[in-house]
Amino acid sequence: PTIYRKDYTPPSYWVRTVEMGFDLDPSATRVATRMTLARNPASSEQAVVLHGEELELVQIRLNGTNLSKRDYKLADGILRIPTKAEDITLEIETLIRPDKNTSLMGLYVSNGNFFTQCEAEGFRKITYFPDRPDVMAQYTVMLRGDKKKYPVLLSNGNLIEQGDLGDGRHYALWEDPFKKPSYLFALVAGQLVCQERTERLKSGRKALLQVWVEEGNLDKTQHAMDSLVNSIHWDEERYGLELDLDRFMIVAVGDFNMGAMENKGLNIFNTKFVLANPRIATDTDYANIEAVVGHEYFHNWTGNRVTCRDWFQLSLKEGLTVFRDQEFSADMIGTDSGRAVKRIDDVRVLRQAQFPEDAGPMAHPVRPDSFVEISNFYTVTIYEKGAEVVRMYQTLLGRDGFRKGMDLYFERHDGRAVECDDFRAAMMDANGRDLTQFERWYSQAGTPRVKVTTSYDAAQKTYDITLAQSCPPTPGQAKKLPFHIPVAVGLLDGQGKDMPLSLNGHSGQPETLVLELTATQQTFRFTNVAEKPVPSLLRNFSAPVVLEYDYSDEDLAFLMAHDSDAFNRWEAGQRLATRRLLALTETAQQAGSTLSVDVALSDSLRASLNDQSLDPAFRETVLTLPAETVIAEQMEVIDPQAIHTARRFLRLSLAQDLRKDFSAIYKANQTDGAYSPDAASSGKRALKNLALSYLAELDDADAHTLAQAQYDAANNMTDRMASLAALANSQAPGKAAALAKFYSDFELEPLVIDKWFSLQAMARTTDVAAVRTLMKHPAFSIKNPNRARSLIFSFCNGNPSRFHAADGSGYAFWAEQVIALDAINPQVAARLARSLDRWRKYAPALQAKMRTALQQVADTAKLSKDTREVVTKSLAAN
Numbered sequence: 001p002t003i004y005r006k007d008y009t010p011p012s013y014w015v016r017t018v019e020m021g022f023d024l025d026p027s028a029t030r031v032a033t034r035m036t037l038a039r040n041p042a043s044s045e046q047a048v049v050l051h052g053e054e055l056e057l058v059q060i061r062l063n064g065t066n067l068s069k070r071d072y073k074l075a076d077g078i079l080r081i082p083t084k085a086e087d088i089t090l091e092i093e094t095l096i097r098p099d100k101n102t103s104l105m106g107l108y109v110s111n112g113n114f115f116t117q118c119e120a121e122g123f124r125k126i127t128y129f130p131d132r133p134d135v136m137a138q139y140t141v142m143l144r145g146d147k148k149k150y151p152v153l154l155s156n157g158n159l160i161e162q163g164d165l166g167d168g169r170h171y172a173l174w175e176d177p178f179k180k181p182s183y184l185f186a187l188v189a190g191q192l193v194c195q196e197r198t199e200r201l202k203s204g205r206k207a208l209l210q211v212w213v214e215e216g217n218l219d220k221t222q223h224a225m226d227s228l229v230n231s232i233h234w235d236e237e238r239y240g241l242e243l244d245l246d247r248f249m250i251v252a253v254g255d256f257n258m259g260a261m262e263n264k265g266l267n268i269f270n271t272k273f274v275l276a277n278p279r280i281a282t283d284t285d286y287a288n289i290e291a292v293v294g295h296e297y298f299h300n301w302t303g304n305r306v307t308c309r310d311w312f313q314l315s316l317k318e319g320l321t322v323f324r325d326q327e328f329s330a331d332m333i334g335t336d337s338g339r340a341v342k343r344i345d346d347v348r349v350l351r352q353a354q355f356p357e358d359a360g361p362m363a364h365p366v367r368p369d370s371f372v373e374i375s376n377f378y379t380v381t382i383y384e385k386g387a388e389v390v391r392m393y394q395t396l397l398g399r400d401g402f403r404k405g406m407d408l409y410f411e412r413h414d415g416r417a418v419e420c421d422d423f424r425a426a427m428m429d430a431n432g433r434d435l436t437q438f439e440r441w442y443s444q445a446g447t448p449r450v451k452v453t454t455s456y457d458a459a460q461k462t463y464d465i466t467l468a469q470s471c472p473p474t475p476g477q478a479k480k481l482p483f484h485i486p487v488a489v490g491l492l493d494g495q496g497k498d499m500p501l502s503l504n505g506h507s508g509q510p511e512t513l514v515l516e517l518t519a520t521q522q523t524f525r526f527t528n529v530a531e532k533p534v535p536s537l538l539r540n541f542s543a544p545v546v547l548e549y550d551y552s553d554e555d556l557a558f559l560m561a562h563d564s565d566a567f568n569r570w571e572a573g574q575r576l577a578t579r580r581l582l583a584l585t586e587t588a589q590q591a592g593s594t595l596s597v598d599v600a601l602s603d604s605l606r607a608s609l610n611d612q613s614l615d616p617a618f619r620e621t622v623l624t625l626p627a628e629t630v631i632a633e634q635m636e637v638i639d640p641q642a643i644h645t646a647r648r649f650l651r652l653s654l655a656q657d658l659r660k661d662f663s664a665i666y667k668a669n670q671t672d673g674a675y676s677p678d679a680a681s682s683g684k685r686a687l688k689n690l691a692l693s694y695l696a697e698l699d700d701a702d703a704h705t706l707a708q709a710q711y712d713a714a715n716n717m718t719d720r721m722a723s724l725a726a727l728a729n730s731q732a733p734g735k736a737a738a739l740a741k742f743y744s745d746f747e748l749e750p751l752v753i754d755k756w757f758s759l760q761a762m763a764r765t766t767d768v769a770a771v772r773t774l775m776k777h778p779a780f781s782i783k784n785p786n787r788a789r790s791l792i793f794s795f796c797n798g799n800p801s802r803f804h805a806a807d808g809s810g811y812a813f814w815a816e817q818v819i820a821l822d823a824i825n826p827q828v829a830a831r832l833a834r835s836l837d838r839w840r841k842y843a844p845a846l847q848a849k850m851r852t853a854l855q856q857v858a859d860t861a862k863l864s865k866d867t868r869e870v871v872t873k874s875l876a877a878n
Ligand code: ARG
Pocket: 117, 119, 120, 257, 258, 260, 261, 262, 295, 296, 318, 375, 378, 827
C-alpha cells in the first residue's frame, strides 16, 4: 500500500524510556524490553500502536499484567493495544533469529558477529515498538552473551558497567544520555579489536574515539581514525558544533546494505568505507573513507540531535549532511583548485545518476509525497540533489548568512523531530529573507532547464542576459511552477579577464554575480560593458539545472583557456566534447559510415593537458570525456552501442593526436617514494594514470609494456588497479597472467577481490557469458552485498554496451539476478531493479526486450514490496 505525506498523524503515545536486555544467540536471541509511555494529547487514537516484523512474541505485559490475545490485535505488522491510560509501562519479550536474517535489517550475523541496521524501519525486526522517527526515547541496553564468542559488547552511549555472569557468559550495560528515535539504535557483539585514542574537544572536554574491526585489520584503521579526528575539529570550527558524547565508536562490517550508518555514538560502517592501507586501497577509496566518516559523524548534529518528523523529510538530514561532508572534503584539500575538483566530482555524480533518476519513472521530489517502501527512497535525489538544494541557500545567503540559519535551526529544534520546512524557515528568519518560492525545490521533481539568450548593444554599452526556465513533467506532476534559481555569472573580456560588473546601474559589484531567477523568464541588464563579453554562466554549478546557451566552439575553447571559475573551465571542455560525441554517435548509427573528428577539440585539450599553471588533478578532470550515461541522457533515443563506438573512437583519436603529450605527462607525473594519499600526490597519480589509459587505447606493444611495467613496479593500489585496467581492456599478451596474479596476491583481502570482480565486469570484452562464468568462481557469493555489487551491479550499470546486447541476454540475466537477490535481500534486489528504469528511452527493439524482463520480475509471485514498487513504477504508463 502507498503511504502519503499528507496522511501524517502524531503518535498516540510518546515513549519516555526504553530498557532492553539481549541474550545473544545466533539462532534464538531473546529480547526483553521495558518501556514507559505517555499519552499524546494531540492524538485521538485510543490505543498504543506498535510495529513488529518477523518476531516471535513470547509475552507482553501492560502495567505488570500479562496480556492475552484478546487484549490486543496483531495484524499486518501492527500490534494495537486499546487503552486510554495516561502513563503506562509495557514489557515485551520477543525471540528473533539473527542467523537467518539475510535482509541485513534489524539484528543479523556477519562472519559470526552480531550487528544491527535499524534505519529506516529495522528496529521493528527486533521488538514491537512505535518505530517512527518522531518517537524519541532514552535507551538503556543490557547485552549478555558468550564470553569467548562475543568478547566485545557494544551499544549506544556510555558503558556503565560490565562483568561476568559465571556461566561462561558476560554482560555489558550501556546508557545513551540523549533521547533518540529507534532508527538510531545499535548493538554490536563479537570478536573485534580496536584502535583508540583520546581527543581533546574545543571546550576542553575529552572524548574516547575507537575504530573497531576484525582481528587482522588493525593495520587498516589509521585513515578512518584520522578522518574522524578531522571531522570532529572541522565541525567545531565551521559550525561551532561539538561532540556531545564521552565516547564515539566506528565499527566495520563486511556485510552491509549501504555505505554506513550514523547510530548515536556507535556508527556502523561497510568495511569498504573504513579499511585502508596503501596495499589495498586506492586514492578514491581514501577520499571516500574521509567523506563517509565525515558524513556519519556530521549526522550526530544534523540527523541525530535534530531528526526527521517522518521519512518524507529524509533529505532534511541527508541532503544537509551530504552538503556538510562535501564541504568538509573540500576544506581538507584546502586549495581553490582542489575545491573545484571536488565540486566537479560531485556534479558528475549528479549528472550521471541523479539527472537520469529525475527524468525516469522513479522521479520524486527532494521531499516525496508518497512511497511504498521507504528503503527505495535512499536515492541520489534525496542525497545529492538534496545537498544541491542546501548549497543553494549558501549561494543565496552567503556563508555567514547560511551559518546564521544553521545556528537558528539548532536553537529552535535541538532534541526535536522536524520537517524540511523548518530548515527553510530558520534560513529565512535568520536572514530576514523571503524564501517561500524556494519551497518548490522540495515539492517539484524533475531537472529544470534554464535557457539563456544574450544581446550586446555596442552603442549603449549594455549587455542583456535573458534567463527562461522550464521543467519537464514527472510522474504525477504534469505542470511545474517556476523555481527560485540562483544563476552565478561572470563576463569575460577579450583578454579572458573578468569584467567589472554593474547590474541595473549598481556598479562596484564583484566579478561573479548571483542572478536570482524567480519568474518563467527574466532579463538582467548589465551597464557600462565596454566590449562584447563571453558570458561564464552558472559558475561553480550554482543550481542543479541543465543550462542551455548557444556557445560557439570558439567561445568554449576561450572559456576553457581563460575562465577564472575553474568549474566553468572544466564545463566548457565538457560541452565541447559532448558536442563532438553526440555528432559521432549520430554518425556511428549510419551503417557503413566512417567516423572522423576535427582537431579543434584535441588542440584545446592539449593546451589544458600541458598547462603547468593548472593542478594535475584538475587537468585530469578536463581530459576525462563525459561518461556514456551522460551522453545517453542527451539523446532522444539512447543507442548504447553507437555511444560506446563514438566515445572509444574519440578516445583513440585523442590518444593518437596527443600521444607525445601523454607520454611526457606520464613521465613527469611519477610519485616516487612512500605512498601518500594527499591531494597533490593523488592528483599526480590521477593525471599519470589518465595518460596511461589513453595510451592503452592504442593497444600496441609500447602501451602493453608500459602498463605491465607499472603493474610490476606498483607500490600502491591506485597504480596497480590503473595498470590492471589498462591490461584488462587490451589485447596485451600478459593480460590473463596479470589478472591471475592479482587474484592470488590479494585472495585474503575481500575488498580487493571486489575490485578484481568489478574491473572484469566492466571490461570491454566481458559479455553476459563471461559474467556467468565469474559467478561460478569460488570467491563469488550473491549473499554478500559488496560482492554482488562488484560483479552483477558493475556489469548491469557499468558496462552499458555489453549489458544492452542486441539479443537481450543482458536483460534476461538482470531479471534472473533480481529475482534471486530478492529472495535473499530485498533492499539490494530493489537497487538492481533500478537498472532498467530508463527502458522507454531506448530503440523499440531493445525496449521490447527490457519490458519482457521487467514483466518477468513483476510476474514473480513472491516478491518483496521493495522490488515490486520499482518494477511496477517502471512498467507504469508514463
Ligand atoms: N543514514 C545512512 C546514511 O546516509 C543510510 C542508511 C540507509 N539505510 C537503509 N536501510 N536504507 O549515512
